[in-house]
Amino acid sequence: MTFDIVALCREQPGPEATISAMLAAGPELRVNTVEHADLVQLYHDDGRLLVTTEGARLVQVPGEARRLLGIDAEVPHPVWWVESRAPGHDPEAEAVARRFTRALLARTGGMSWSNR
Template sequence: MTFDVIVLTQKMPDTVAVLDGLGAAGDELRVDLPDHDGVIQLCDDTGGTLLSVEAPILIQVPDEAERLLGERSAGLEPPLWRVEVRAAERDGADEIARRFAEALVQRLGGMVWDGGAGP
């Protein structure tokens, strides 16, 4: 099972923003670009995957964010970018996912959803 985090950003997550977010998640971790289209992985020093970050998806329909994520996203108006992050079931991977998500929001505006467990 994975721990999923969804990030809604108000600006498109470009390469620099994503790489900065991955760096904030843990500078001792390694970025991997597997053969899966649009997926970036963050790995530990043994090559084990800690989290996967999917390519951003543009949300243009009014109220779509609220429909997907509930009332917490009610104030965010399109265009928005949805980034899905999946943390492996390993000690500390969920916290790495949260740090990445918070770094993206800090840089691009928006919100983090992690099933209600996050800030």
């Protein structure tokens, strides 16, 4: 099972915020982009895929992020949804995904949700 974490950003995460968050996740990590799918992947030097992050999506419907995530917490509105996934069996991958999300939210404001 994958580790899933969602950044619910108050401000749209532009390229500067995203690159800064990737560097905070691990400056030694290799980056790959999948343009047609709007994905960014972070790899360990040994070739292991650590995190796949989807491009930001604007959630404009009030309460939709809360409904989709099944949470009771108040969510900013509107919100930019940035979802990241890491292999569930790799603790280093989860840590990288958490660092990326924390750094992104430090630049954009908002909150996060994860499946554990």
